Amino acid sequence: SQKIEQNSEALNIQEGKTATLTCNYTNYSPAYLQWYRQDPGRGPVFLLLIRENEKEKRKERLKVTFDTTLKQSLFHITASQPADSATYLCALPRDTGRRALTFGSGTRLQVQP
Amino acid sequence: EPEVTQTPSHQVTQMGQEVILRCVPISNHLYFYWYRQILGQKVEFLVSFYNNEISEKSEIFDDQFSVERPDGSNFTLKIRSTKLEDSAMYFCASSEVLAGYEQYFGPGTRLTVT
Numbered sequence: 001s002q003k004i005e006q007n008s009e010a011l012n013i014q015e016g017k018t019a020t021l022t023c024n025y026t027n028y029s030p031a032y033l034q035w036y037r038q039d040p041g042r043g044p045v046f047l048l049l050i051r052e053n054e055k056e057k058r059k060e061r062l063k064v065t066f067d068t069t070l071k072q073s074l075f076h077i078t079a080s081q082p083a084d085s086a087t088y089l090c091a092l093p094r095d096t097g098r099r100a101l102t103f104g105s106g107t108r109l110q111v112q113p
Numbered sequence: 114e115p116e117v118t119q120t121p122s123h124q125v126t127q128m129g130q131e132v133i134l135r136c137v138p139i140s141n142h143l144y145f146y147w148y149r150q151i152l153g154q155k156v157e158f159l160v161s162f163y164n165n166e167i168s169e170k171s172e173i174f175d176d177q178f179s180v181e182r183p184d185g186s187n188f189t190l191k192i193r194s195t196k197l198e199d200s201a202m203y204f205c206a207s208s209e210v211l212a213g214y215e216q217y218f219g220p221g222t223r224l225t226v227t
Contacts, residue, residue: 032214043117043204043218044156094158099144099214100169103156 002027002092004104012110013080021075021107023090031096033066033073036089038106044089048075080111115139117219119205125225126195134190134222136205145188146206146216147180149173156204162188163210195226 005024013019023033032051036044050057050066050073057064063076077084087106094100118137126132138145147159160180161169167180179191188207192199202223206216 034215036218038156041202041221041223043206043221044216046215046217049213049215089156093214094169094171098169099208100146100158100161100171101148101216102158103148105155 002030002094002102004090004092004102006088006090006104007107008105010108010110012112015081015111015113017080019077019080019084019109019111021088021090021109023073023075023104025071025073025090025092028096029068029071030092032093033064034091034101035062035064035073035075036091036103038087038089040087044091044103047088077109080109082111082113085109085111117205117207117217119203119219119222121222122220123223123225125227128197128226129194132192132195132224134192134203134205134224136188136190136219137186138188138205138207139217140186141209142207142217143210144168144208144216145180145182146208147190148204148206148218149201150204150221151201159190192224195224197226200224200226 003026034049035047038044050064061078065074087108089106090104091101145162150156160174202221204221205219208216
């Protein structure tokens with residue numbers, strides 16, 4: 001099964017700066033990788049999916065990269081706002097051809113006004 | 114915008130009791146999932162369900178757990194004899210069959226076993 005590592009330390013940045021979060025995985029190379037946002041006491045909210053043949057994906061102020069050689073994804077939030085403060089989760093299929101997800105432990109982002 | 118709903122939002126039960134957690138997935142979705150999150154820990158997969166049968170389950174999903182789609186809209190998770198370590202937030206999720214692999218999560222049911 002897949003193992004995922006995300007920075008366990010909280011990331012504190014100033015409003016307006018770019019936040020960059022890292023997701024590293026081991027074992028097999030997944031067909032896609034997903035990023036979710038989770039607020040305290042709430043369910044994860046889907047943000048972006050990037051496939052193995054895509055190097056980069058953008059959605060508004062969000063950008064995700066996927067390096068299958070390094071087994072790493074980077075998640076960027078540009079022009080960050082206090083409302084972006086949350087925990088961001090990286091998720092991959094548990095196994096080849098499977099839909100069920102393995103989640104990382106998440107990185108907590110705190111954007112200071 | 115369609116969303117996944119879950120009831121109850123909070124369930125308190127005594128050890129050894131049976132609980133049923135309920136979910137209404139998004140109406141045109143055909144893949145359904147249960148995940149749980151113990152306080153302070155990561156989200157963990159329990160079981161997925163497609164075409165009226167379990168398609169995948171984790172090692173956590175033992176004989177104490179079962180899932181059912183009793184009608185065209187509800188999806189339930191039953192824990193037969195709850196243990197203290199079952200205390201967690203339980204999330205239901207659903208996804209489309211063809212369009213994509215992203216999953217849409219409900220707000221969760223907080224289960225407290227005393």
